[in-house]
Amino acid sequence: MTPDQNAQTIISKLMEKKLSFAIITGRFEEAGTLHEQETKNLQADLDIVFFDISRAQLHEKLLNLGLEHVEFNTYKYIAQDKSILPIDIYIDFINTGYYSLFPIQKENLLDCDGYNIISESDYIVYQILEPLIKFSGYKKRHWYRLKRYIDEGYFTSEIKERLCSIVGCFLATCLIDTISKKDHVDKKIVQLIKLRLLFKHGNFLRMMEQRILKNGQ
Numbered sequence: 001m002t003p004d005q006n007a008q009t010i011i012s013k014l015m016e017k018k019l020s021f022a023i024i025t026g027r028f029e030e031a032g033t034l035h036e037q038e039t040k041n042l043q044a045d046l047d048i049v050f051f052d053i054s055r056a057q058l059h060e061k062l063l064n065l066g067l068e069h070v071e072f073n074t075y076k077y078i079a080q081d082k083s084i085l086p087i088d089i090y091i092d093f094i095n096t097g098y099y100s101l102f103p104i105q106k107e108n109l110l111d112c113d114g115y116n117i118i119s120e121s122d123y124i125v126y127q128i129l130e131p132l133i134k135f136s137g138y139k140k141r142h143w144y145r146l147k148r149y150i151d152e153g154y155f156t157s158e159i160k161e162r163l164c165s166i167v168g169c170f171l172a173t174c175l176i177d178t179i180s181k182k183d184h185v186d187k188k189i190v191q192l193i194k195l196r197l198l199f200k201h202g203n204f205l206r207m208m209e210q211r212i213l214k215n216g217q
Contacts, residue, residue, distance in 0.1 A: 006085040007046045010077055011115050013065050020051040022109045022116040024094070026123030028148045032141035045086035049104050049118065055091060062089070093201065094126050096134045098210055099194075100201035101126070102166050124149055125162050128175060133197070136190050146179050155180070167196050 014021055024047035033044050050058055059069065067075040067087065073095075077085040093100040102125065109116040118126075127149075131142045138146070149155060155176065163172035174189050198204050 004044070004085075006077055006079050006083060009079070010046060010065075010067075010085065010087065014048075015115060017061060017065070019053070019061065020106070021048050022051075022104065022106075022118050023048055023112070024090070024123065024126065025117050026120055026127070026145070028145040029123075031148070032145040035144040036139060036141040043084075043086060045088060047088045047090070049090040049092070049094065051092060051104075051106055053091065058089065058091065094122070094130065096130050098206035099133050099197055099203050100206075101129050101133065101197065102162075103201075120154065121158055121162060124154060124159055125166070128159075128163065128179065129166070129193070132185065132190050132193055136187070137185055143182060147182060150180060166200075167193050171196065 011023070030044075053061075062075055063069065067077050069075055070086075073089050075087045075089065077087060079085070090104075093103050095101055102122075104118055104122060108119045108122065110119055111117075124146075127142055127145050131138050160172055160176055163175060166172075167175075171189065171193055175185070175193075178185050178189070198207065
């Protein structure tokens with residue numbers, strides 16, 4: 001990733017505050033975004049995973065840095081020129097909604113121009129799972145990135161082993177076969193993945209808490 005000026009400003013502010021964090025990005029992040037922008041007005045954002053901090057503490061620090069809270073784990077930075085940078089924050093885990101997908105290990109982080117980014121294998125697994133939970137399928141940018149990783153030999157046994165540990169080997173094999181053929185992901189497979197993840201990492205409890213809170217309102 002080549003951060004734009006707004007993203008670089010936020011990264012610098014986080015480093016000044018000595019927060020432990022890593023940018024969620026990969027080799028084809030920017031190219032995939034540009035690919036989808038050709039047919040859709042897609043706004044680039046910044047995804048950050050933080051470590052060694054509670055959500056309440058992080059929320060306070062982000063507000064003190066001038067960020068505005070939008071909803072749950074989404075913030076925005078409004079620059080002097082009125083341009084807006086959406087920022088999604090994570091703590092220890094890659095997550096979407098109440099689903100925690102898998103943890104990010106600090107020992108696997110990579111240095112990029114003085115700040116940390118997640119490992120390429122973590123980013124690939126993120127690109128495989130997050131769109132299925134969030135959108136129940138892949139957008140153009142996701143297909144573009146995944147195809148590039150396949151074409152350049154990044155879909156190694158390590159990726160399959162990581163997926164097996166998260167969703168089980170049957171679903172991992174189905175996913176890799178589907179992605180390799182750039183085929184439509186069957187809705188039943190997506191449902192099984194969501195069900196499998198629902199009973200990991202406290203996801204079921206968070207789901208119940210959100211539903212109770214929503215019903216209470």
